[in-house]
Amino acid sequence: MFDVSLVSKAIEEGNRENAVQLTTEALSAGANPQDIIAHGLQSGMGTVGEKFSSGEYFLPDMLMAARAMNSCLEVLKPLLDKTGIPTIGKVVIGTVEGDMHDIGKNVVATFLKGSGFEVFDLGLNVSDKKFIDEVREKKADILGLSALLTTTMPFMSRIIKALDASGMRSSVKVIVGGAPVTQDYANYIGADAYAHDGGKAITVCKQLVGK
């Protein structure tokens, strides 16, 4: 039986060529695509997330791992068209209105995708309305809000209030993050959670969906 953990190791090392080759070999050996995803790709990204949070890994390590993972997903996608890629929850994520920074948000989105979440990334400078509409349309489990400036941070509170006003607050968990954002601030504005970095976001988001 093919050892799918080899795929996980290649993802951790950010070795795209090796990861893709091992994924192809795993399929040839009869491995189940869902197993490759769970025990190869998601496991690898989970380890990358832990190492990122612990300080061992840096952004480039995460980027290489994510690129390797995405390349493996391209190999697996045709086989998953009928069953789809299993997900543990839906996340709508974006940088709030007026804020043009997206790297932190991109890191979180990548980790969440790699961990089994279906992620709808709205990009940067996202209006309150767009967030609310997307949460409603996608029936998101989690709304992730990112802000890198103290001038845009307060818009997170505005969005939470808008969710409340629209009657949707109880149906979605809100997680916030970004350079000026702290746990205190998250508590202050009534967010459900805060994550300092992408690695921690995986753990927190899994807790939010009960995984």
Add this chain to the structure above:
Amino acid sequence: MAMTQKQRILAVARGEHLDKLPFGARIDVWYNYHSAHKTLPEKYKGWSQTDILRDQGAGAQYRFPAVVKEEYKDMEVVEQHDPPNITTEYRTPVGTVSKKEIFDTSEGPWIKYEMEKLFKSEKDYPVIKYVMEHTIPVDNFEAYYKVRDEVGEDGMVMTGAGLLWSPVQRVMREIIGYELFFYELADRPAEVEELIEVMKDLERRKLKIAIKCDLEIFNICANWSDDIQTPVFKKYFTPWFQEVSDLLHAHGKLAMAHTDGEMRRLLPLFPETRIDIAEAVTPAPQTLVPMTEFRRELGDNITIWGGIPSVLFEPMYSDEEFDAYVKNLFKEMAPGYRFIVGMGDNLPFDGDINRVGRVVELIDKYGNLPIEI
């Protein structure tokens, strides 16, 4: 005769021991926002930033773009303005590249943000290289002197030869974008390194002009985050900073880094850069690093400017909590030399301007040197 705010800041930056902590406060985000929205406090309507800070009793930290401007030769540069959007196209004999930026100080920040970077794919390398090689630095001293004279002895005007970033950071952030930069560095390292060298050459040409400016402190870099820059810092950043710091020192000037991000893994690398001042130092709770760690890692010969995270000015913290934080900050920084009190890195738009005055009062109460709390 009592020292002015500017003299006190410069003295500490040069390593002198004073009788009390200086305070260089930055409020441009707050000021820009409330000026644009016409919501300045009644008392301060029509006042300048420096006047407001003078009224609060603090030294001013005023931002000015750069003492050197960039002009272009042997190419056509076309700008389209659709406020707040700016699209710039560089039409060169070897090809055309373009970028889209957004610039609107009404929400606070004073710099342009790139919505679409100049670099899109590998075919852009020769064009961007051409643009850099045909960029002509021109002095912008008069505009800087005008602002400097307006601020006068009430504080410092923070500026440098370039806008904000070192050459490699310009390539990483401004030209390519962080994520694509690392993919390109992995896939096409020679091309990326060539671009960095061309950018360094441009910045050297700018420094050659800037060094003639009557400017005491040069801001030579900004906006690091240890998860981004650490892996490439020693190879690409340190040699440049050493080169620039040595040049500035040889001309009696000081080098400053705007270190407002997550700095833990970068701090051990900082002393080797020979940069004199770490400014906009932002400690916990806004980052993971306490001030004691900043001081320990930076040592006694690097001036720390900062210490009060922006979030502390937010209404979610009471005045009592704010005062307790600042008092503890002074205690952590005891004996207090090589330390200029400041924000990490700005007064937020919903911050209380009167907390600037509170810091001044706390300095009067607890900030005599050496600090003994």
